[in-house]
Amino acid sequence: MISKLIYIVFLIALVLGSVYLTRILMKKFKLNRWIIGTLAPLVLIVPSIFLENINPVIWNGLLLIFFVLSIMFFEITRYKLENNQIKGVVNYKKK
Numbered sequence: 001m002i003s004k005l006i007y008i009v010f011l012i013a014l015v016l017g018s019v020y021l022t023r024i025l026m027k028k029f030k031l032n033r034w035i036i037g038t039l040a041p042l043v044l045i046v047p048s049i050f051l052e053n054i055n056p057v058i059w060n061g062l063l064l065i066f067f068v069l070s071i072m073f074f075e076i077t078r079y080k081l082e083n084n085q086i087k088g089v090v091n092y093k094k095k
Helices: 002-028 033-050 056-082
Strands: none
Touching (some): 002 056, 033 056
16 A cells, blocks of 8 residues: 555656756757657667666666656647647637
């Protein structure tokens, strides 16, 4: 029971931390969402191709990096849609 609660709190902290990190990085740098979106799966694919046995601690670290990069991709996309920097499907602003 307590391990499930810790897991839920960790996942919420991971998502909120990734969103916060994205906001900080977007203020300092101009992030390209397609580069981040391309790098996210490569973080897992490249080591699994070149290494046969990956230590579970290292694999979990790579999974964390993958999750953070994936959340960053979608957060940058959301930000650009809200600020009309890219064309979205639905425009919620009333004229």
